Amino acid sequence: MGMTIAEKIVARAAKVSETRAGEIHTVELDRLMSNDGTTHLTIDMYNKLKHPRIQDVSKLVWIVDHNIPSDSPKTAASQKKMRDFARANGITFYEGEGVCHQVMMENHVCPGELIFGADSHTCAYGALGAFGTGVGCTDYLYAMVTGTSWVMVPETLRFNLHGQLPEGVYARDLILTIIGKIGANGANYKAMEFGGEGLATLSMSDRISVCNLCVEAGAKTALMEVDETAMEFLRAHDREPKALFTADEDAEYAEVYDIDLTTVVPIVAKPHFVDNVVPATECAGTRIDEAFLGSCNNGRIEDLRVGASIIKGKKVHPLVRFLVVPASRSVMLQAMEEGLIDIFMEAGAIVMNPNCSVCWGSCQGVIGEGETLISTGTRNFKGRAGHRNSFVYLADAATVTASAIKGEITTADNL
């Protein structure tokens, strides 16, 4: 019997010839990412250990991205603790360089790796054929100290992609369609594996967007086959694969889905759940107070190009704040070079430094009671973007930008 990509990566990390879904293995982790959302607590626990130690400091990557620049003395204290510890221990440390997953994709993730990230959207790394999974700070600390952890081999849902997304439809619409189909816990404890000839039509940016959101269906990880597009991205970032795995033809899947990309339409996820999806046109006319273009899901140069092409020569609606937040420093520099930042600024947008921003509702741009946000962020949970009685709609970059111009939810073709 063949193996899925997830089974092969766990086998590599466990140093065994094969694994099966449901087995528990002790694995050697390749990389350990942590951000300012929880690292201060990890450090507190580390300092209470009887024998504090770091197995291999070269595995660790720490990134300040959630509340950067800091918004309060409490935040500043937690981040200082992280910064000081990283410096004292020689941990690779980024601050202000961008959203953790974008920074990881640009600088660290390699195909075949098993990566723990103290952030649920670590599953994004599957776009490069790496098994990334979100953990809490206790799991993170254990892995930091021992270099190992235990993993239950997940069952896999296989998604065969066919055809190509229509013009004006994006990867975000594809993954929201899939989440709507399988539900918020449709992939709980499972891996989501993507292949089929349609995969080749998706750019790296698209792939990150798809894998990143799989946790919103509960997935433990997301995985894509590594093809020439992925290899090109790796070469451009001066990296080599650890191992290249494809799923065996006789691999066993919990479920196989065939997805016709040509039928996907612009989607909106309505409050307060990511699987609460409808065609974007059904939300037309909903008044908004704020729009957000950014996040690890849709803050890449491709997304900024989509937004800029729609807003060029137009103005943000006078009753709307339009936040544009590139996902990393390199994305921002590229956007500056292409003149996209000028376009957004001239249109009246608020352009901010690379960070998680209002996607996680604790720092910049939080919304008040009764307010409505349309966002390319990752989640629309109750209160996610600020006040507990506020509303978040998730949509693609085009719908978000078009809505910022119109002051109400609209698709770009109805602007």
Add this chain to the structure above:
Amino acid sequence: MGTIFRFHTDVDTDQIIASQYLLYPTIDEMKEHTFESLDPEFAGKVKPGDYVVAAENFGCGSSREQAPAVLKALGVKAVLAKSFARIFYRNAINIGLPVIVCRDLYDHVKDGDEMELLLEEGLVRTGGNEYTCTKLPAQMQKILDQGGLIASLDREVE
């Protein structure tokens, strides 16, 4: 006996503890805001030994370990749900907060009911009835028995 605080399906970790409190220096400073969006009075009402009971997919969303940690810090004895989201489940066991799959309990209790949990037997008693819970996987029971993952780490060194 402890009091049941009953929550719905798909309770996400943002509802358990909102993002704006996560960078507070300590769990003790965060715990006053537990379940603030769903029940602002929760932290004041819950007593050590009480229980959280929920439907499907409890703890979905972010990987914030602060979610099980604030429940534990408030003295919640266990969370019993029809099902749990993966990361929350693992985090809770890692810090020594029992999370128990009990499929039948939710539909037969209401907020404020009293219940008793017999952890080792995997039994819940409430309203004159008994409900059987699903046993933890051996790997997780071992971690829980040792008082959480960090306790096991300290032990491994000795």
